[in-house]
Amino acid sequence: MLTATDKAAATQEASLDPEDWDGLRALGHRMVDDALDYLRSVRERPAWQSPPPAARDRLRGSAPTQGQGAEAAYREFVENVLPYPTGNIHPRFWGWVIGSGTPLGALTEMLAATMNPNVGGFDDAAGLLEDQVLDWWKELLGYPKSASGLLVSGGSMANLVGLAVARHAQAGFDVRKAGQAAAPRPMRLYASTEVHSSVGKAMELLGLGRDALHLVPVDAEYRIDIPALEKAIADDRRAGTQPFAIVGSAGTVNTGAIDDLEALGALCRREGLHFHVDGAVGALGALSPDLRPRLRGMEKADSIAFDPHKWGHFPYEAGCILVRDAEKHLATFAAQADYLAKSEGGIAGGGKRFADRGPQLSRGFRALKIWMVMKATGTNRLGASMAQNVAQAAYLAQRVEAEKELELLAPVPLNIVCFRYRGKPAVADADALNRALVVAIQEAGIAVPSSTILGGRYAIRVCINNHRTRREDLDLFLRETLRLGRDLQVKEAHGHR
Amino acid sequence: MLTATDKAAATQEASLDPEDWDGLRALGHRMVDDALDYLRSVRERPAWQSPPPAARDRLRGSAPTQGQGAEAAYREFVENVLPYPTGNIHPRFWGWVIGSGTPLGALTEMLAATMNPNVGGFDDAAGLLEDQVLDWWKELLGYPKSASGLLVSGGSMANLVGLAVARHAQAGFDVRKAGQAAAPRPMRLYASTEVHSSVGKAMELLGLGRDALHLVPVDAEYRIDIPALEKAIADDRRAGTQPFAIVGSAGTVNTGAIDDLEALGALCRREGLHFHVDGAVGALGALSPDLRPRLRGMEKADSIAFDPHKWGHFPYEAGCILVRDAEKHLATFAAQADYLAKSEGGIAGGGKRFADRGPQLSRGFRALKIWMVMKATGTNRLGASMAQNVAQAAYLAQRVEAEKELELLAPVPLNIVCFRYRGKPAVADADALNRALVVAIQEAGIAVPSSTILGGRYAIRVCINNHRTRREDLDLFLRETLRLGRDLQVKEAHGHR
Numbered sequence: 001m002l003t004a005t006d007k008a009a010a011t012q013e014a015s016l017d018p019e020d021w022d023g024l025r026a027l028g029h030r031m032v033d034d035a036l037d038y039l040r041s042v043r044e045r046p047a048w049q050s051p052p053p054a055a056r057d058r059l060r061g062s063a064p065t066q067g068q069g070a071e072a073a074y075r076e077f078v079e080n081v082l083p084y085p086t087g088n089i090h091p092r093f094w095g096w097v098i099g100s101g102t103p104l105g106a107l108t109e110m111l112a113a114t115m116n117p118n119v120g121g122f123d124d125a126a127g128l129l130e131d132q133v134l135d136w137w138k139e140l141l142g143y144p145k146s147a148s149g150l151l152v153s154g155g156s157m158a159n160l161v162g163l164a165v166a167r168h169a170q171a172g173f174d175v176r177k178a179g180q181a182a183a184p185r186p187m188r189l190y191a192s193t194e195v196h197s198s199v200g201k202a203m204e205l206l207g208l209g210r211d212a213l214h215l216v217p218v219d220a221e222y223r224i225d226i227p228a229l230e231k232a233i234a235d236d237r238r239a240g241t242q243p244f245a246i247v248g249s250a251g252t253v254n255t256g257a258i259d260d261l262e263a264l265g266a267l268c269r270r271e272g273l274h275f276h277v278d279g280a281v282g283a284l285g286a287l288s289p290d291l292r293p294r295l296r297g298m299e300k301a302d303s304i305a306f307d308p309h310k311w312g313h314f315p316y317e318a319g320c321i322l323v324r325d326a327e328k329h330l331a332t333f334a335a336q337a338d339y340l341a342k343s344e345g346g347i348a349g350g351g352k353r354f355a356d357r358g359p360q361l362s363r364g365f366r367a368l369k370i371w372m373v374m375k376a377t378g379t380n381r382l383g384a385s386m387a388q389n390v391a392q393a394a395y396l397a398q399r400v401e402a403e404k405e406l407e408l409l410a411p412v413p414l415n416i417v418c419f420r421y422r423g424k425p426a427v428a429d430a431d432a433l434n435r436a437l438v439v440a441i442q443e444a445g446i447a448v449p450s451s452t453i454l455g456g457r458y459a460i461r462v463c464i465n466n467h468r469t470r471r472e473d474l475d476l477f478l479r480e481t482l483r484l485g486r487d488l489q490v491k492e493a494h495g496h497r
Numbered sequence: 498m499l500t501a502t503d504k505a506a507a508t509q510e511a512s513l514d515p516e517d518w519d520g521l522r523a524l525g526h527r528m529v530d531d532a533l534d535y536l537r538s539v540r541e542r543p544a545w546q547s548p549p550p551a552a553r554d555r556l557r558g559s560a561p562t563q564g565q566g567a568e569a570a571y572r573e574f575v576e577n578v579l580p581y582p583t584g585n586i587h588p589r590f591w592g593w594v595i596g597s598g599t600p601l602g603a604l605t606e607m608l609a610a611t612m613n614p615n616v617g618g619f620d621d622a623a624g625l626l627e628d629q630v631l632d633w634w635k636e637l638l639g640y641p642k643s644a645s646g647l648l649v650s651g652g653s654m655a656n657l658v659g660l661a662v663a664r665h666a667q668a669g670f671d672v673r674k675a676g677q678a679a680a681p682r683p684m685r686l687y688a689s690t691e692v693h694s695s696v697g698k699a700m701e702l703l704g705l706g707r708d709a710l711h712l713v714p715v716d717a718e719y720r721i722d723i724p725a726l727e728k729a730i731a732d733d734r735r736a737g738t739q740p741f742a743i744v745g746s747a748g749t750v751n752t753g754a755i756d757d758l759e760a761l762g763a764l765c766r767r768e769g770l771h772f773h774v775d776g777a778v779g780a781l782g783a784l785s786p787d788l789r790p791r792l793r794g795m796e797k798a799d800s801i802a803f804d805p806h807k808w809g810h811f812p813y814e815a816g817c818i819l820v821r822d823a824e825k826h827l828a829t830f831a832a833q834a835d836y837l838a839k840s841e842g843g844i845a846g847g848g849k850r851f852a853d854r855g856p857q858l859s860r861g862f863r864a865l866k867i868w869m870v871m872k873a874t875g876t877n878r879l880g881a882s883m884a885q886n887v888a889q890a891a892y893l894a895q896r897v898e899a900e901k902e903l904e905l906l907a908p909v910p911l912n913i914v915c916f917r918y919r920g921k922p923a924v925a926d927a928d929a930l931n932r933a934l935v936v937a938i939q940e941a942g943i944a945v946p947s948s949t950i951l952g953g954r955y956a957i958r959v960c961i962n963n964h965r966t967r968r969e970d971l972d973l974f975l976r977e978t979l980r981l982g983r984d985l986q987v988k989e990a991h992g993h994r
Contacts, residue, residue: 013889015588016599016810016874016882016964017536025533028604032525035611040518048844050620059625063633067875070601077608077869084622086614087844091512095844098859101613102513104567107525110607111574113812113866114532116598117583123547125581128556136560153650154859164702179706180677197832198858205661205856207704209676309859313513315610316861335694344932346939347545347584347592348947359702361695362595362651362806364813369610372574377513378564385513392510435841442843450845467513 018070027070032107038082039089039103043468046445048087055080087448091468092477095450097253097281097310100466105315108372112365119363121353123346130354130367133374137320140379141286141306142299148326150357151366154319155280156198158305161321161333161358163189163202163245165303166274168332169325170244176332180207188236189213191247192224194254196278199247221411222257224248226267233271245274250298250306251282254452254461256393256414258282261297268302279306280319282414288383291390294413311386311415311465314369321358330356389415389464396462396474405482409459418452418459421485431458433488440484447477515567524567529604535579536586536600540965543942545584552577584945588965589974592947594750594778594807597963602812605869609862616860618850620843627851627864630871634817637876638776638783638803639796645823647854648863651816652777653695655802658818658830658855660686660699660742662800663771665829666822667741673829677704685733686710688744689721691751693775696744718908719754721745723764730768742771747795747803748779751949751958753890753911755779758794765799776803777816779911785880788887791910808883808912808962811866818855827853886912886961893959893971902979906956915949915956918982928955930985937981944974 018024051059058080088098117126134149152158166189168175173182180187187208191199193215203213214236216229233243246268248259261277268275277283277298283306285291286298298304302325308318323329334356355361374382397412400419410418420434427433438451438460452461460481464474515521548556555577585595614623631646649655663686665672670679677684684705688696690712700710711733713726730740743765745756758774765772774780774795780803782788783795795801799822805815820826831853852858871879894909897916907915917931924930935948935957949958957978961971 028529073872106610109610113603113606180704207677346936375570439842
């Protein structure tokens with residue numbers, strides 16, 4: 001049956017597998033050695049450094065039509081990429097809310113990509129593993145086993161999924177079919193002014209619009225003001241809009257404030273609203289017996305968004321959404337297409353389909369790194385690491401308060417410390433000086449704090465979401481902050497920065 | 498300054514790093530050996546097998562409070578997880594549209610998670626690398642360098658981003674602020690009845706609603722019927738709705754049909770519509786000089802969604818969206834929050850912010866696997882692998898047509914072959930028999946085709962998106978399909994299946 005052309009084509013068939021398996025194996029061993037050496041010695045390097053011009057130049061240029069081989073590509077990586085990480089693996093990286101990762105997590109990513117499953121809900125081990133990991137999260141966060149869930153790219157996507165479920169369950173019309181324009185009344189979501197930006201972004205993306213997010217003031221502890229919230233809901237109802245959900249923050253990104261989740265849950269039940277918790281910052285604290293009481297009420301939420309890649313230190317990306325009512329979750333996303341038709345057996349014959357729980361159809365094997373590191377390390381040790389960060393934040397706050405030249409700018413209920421250099425005598429322009437101070441600390445490679453604005457005042461923000469941090473790191477950071485702050489104050493006095 | 502309690506706490510500080518680095522190193526080396534052996538020998542194993550009850554039992558159970566160590570966790574993985582992959586790494590996996598991955602891609606995932614950057618747009622190597630990789634895709638797909646882009650989780654997210662840009666650019670009002678309810682007229686999107694399900698899902702999520710997606714019939718080659726599309730747009734305008742975009746498919750998921758992208762682009766320009774291409778199935782064919790002409794017109798699109806993790810064989814997840822007009826892209830997503838305020842230097846002092854281009858804020862290092870494998874392998878070889886799959890599909894189609902008991906059900910313009918067993922004499926219930934046949938082929942571990950419905954008829958669907966496939970695999974598959982088909986036909990005749 002084969003033609004001569006067919007035979008010629010067949011003999012030329014080639015895969016993308018290596019021609020030299022032993023060579024790739026040797027390279028793989030070198031990669032493991034290099035990776036572990038790199039992590040083991042991270043403390044000896046700067047917390048951050050900008051890629052120099054030479055590395056930047058080498059990271060330009062056209063698409064490689066001809067391959068240069070794995071060895072040469074790896075050499076380029078070692079020279080131009082590896083030395084310039086974001087820095088969150090470093091013990092003195094405290095910017096934003098970014099996890100550190102772990103060596104075992106990194107090795108496990110190789111295993112996940114070796115199996116390279118598409119975790120869309122086939123009858124395979126990856127699907128079983130995601131089920132198990134979701135069950136673990138339910139158990140750890142006090143959720144019933146009947147709940148549904150999904151591993152997603154991160155907190156932004158988890159909030160989007162949770163709010164999509166809230167919208168669909170509460171709309172009172174078929175929003176999937178008819179769209180938001182068919183809403184009989186404008187729908188309204190409630191959250192505090194401290195809520196994460198991804199909630200507003202989700203409202204935009206969902207076509208509800210940012211105006212449909214009613215931001216409610218916070219109290220002195222940066223928690224949502226419940227009486228103000230109750231009034232907002234009542235006012236909005238009178239004005240003819242339709243409240244549909246409240247977002248509670250289990251750890252705000254600015255200061256780590258935890259809303260009164262019990263009160264929010266009770267209010268949602270009274271008002272018939274969906275209760276969504278954004279726990280990207282703090283929900284994982286539930287793994288620590290010391291921190292769990294602060295999150296009381298979270299377990300009553302209708303949905304919880306959280307981020308294993310943050311305080312859990314599983315490598316990026318690993319976010320998660322849990323939804324109490326599995327039916328509502330599926331009703332929001334489940335689709336049917338001819339080529340996806342269920343089979344009565346074979347690989348597509350399983351029960352669940354993860355694609356019916358969120359926006360993704362093809363999905364990677366996020367569950368493996370969580371499964372492997374949890375099994376190896378245990379949730380107690382992960383929780384203890386979080387409690388350690390909270391104790392370190394309290395320690396830092398106490399040291400800031402003891403320094404007359406520094407000023408603590410917010411309470412420290414979790415692992416985030418906001419303060420600034422005020423000088424003694426006081427600096428003229430504290431905002432400008434502290435802005436310069438943050439850059440100076442980062443550019444010297446000392447540490448990576450980030451910044452925020454609190455009550456109109458620029459704050460240095462230290463988020464200790466880092467299992468490698470020690471108190472000695474915080475001591476060094478404070479020492480250098482004072483030194484650089486004084487230098488900048490002298491310069492300010494002389495009129496140049 | 499330190500209290501006794503502080504000192505005690507400080508001495509107890511512990512990271513999540515291994516206590517025994519050398520032990521983890523030895524384990525890492527074993528993982529590399531096991532992973533490469535596993536991929537090298539994949540051909541010797543079944544294309545798919547269902548996890549047996551014993552493995553399922555071991556993938557249940559509570560969250561591990563106490564860690565058992567990396568060694569023990571890895572042993573469990575090797576025993577209960579590794580043997581039961583989805584199967585897309587196997588040379589005879591042709592279900593859905595799923596890439597195979599590569600050994601180097603898998604090793605590179607370990608490196609990405611070792612650096613563990615948060616690719617949100619910091620001044621680091623990961624950001625530079627994503628820029629470079631995006632520039633490569635622009636170049637390879639014929640896009641101008643001034644275009645914008647983003648690596649995303651996959652085609653579903655890429656389509657969502659592209660359609661969000663289209664909606665925002667075309668709305669004529671501030672949809673981010675006011676939401677879809679503020680639209681003066683109902684907005685309409687156009688695509689063929691063969692368009693991927695993620696487009697409808699995106700419409701639902703965006704609050705436009707599934708009804709706003711106007712599905713247009715296809716011609717005999719499963720390409721969008723352009724006169725019918727023109728009429729639909731004109732009718733909709735007359736009815737007072739607002740057409741805003743057309744989605745062209747560069748490879749439909751059912752049959753690999755490529756819409757007439759040149760004609761669609763011209764129509765969009767005439768009508769003032771956004772032209773989005775869903776190229777998840779076929780866009781990467783642009784890497785092959787043989788396939789590139791079939792995609793003519795794609796380079797004129799306003800946005801292109803495609804999937805490096807499919808035909809590019811980069812490990813999951815790696816999707817991509819390109820947007821011709823960078824301003825429109827940013828205008829759709831760019832946000833500002835206090836704690837994200839731009840700095841004039843330091844780690845946040847770079848120019849770009851990837852979070853301003855899509856729904857994610859925290860983002861993993863997807864660029865590295867693309868960069869590394871492209872450098873090592875070269876785009877020519879990747880393109881040749883795709884052309885090889887197209888030639889193999891043509892070969893399979895030709896063999897199907899030569900077999901009287903088989904029936905080709907659709908043209909084969911790319912790498913997808915839809916056919917079925919009809920028998921000779923003809924089977925009584927071809928739908929039921931072929932449904933059972935697909936399950937039998939999968940459960941015997943022979944191969945993994947999927948299925949679809951074409952013109953109301955159940956089809957066995959073979960999507961050769963697999964760099965390990967050889968013609969001998971297709972021969973074996975056909976031989977077994979005929980054997981099992983005949984068996985099932987005998988059983989059908991005896992009234993039991």
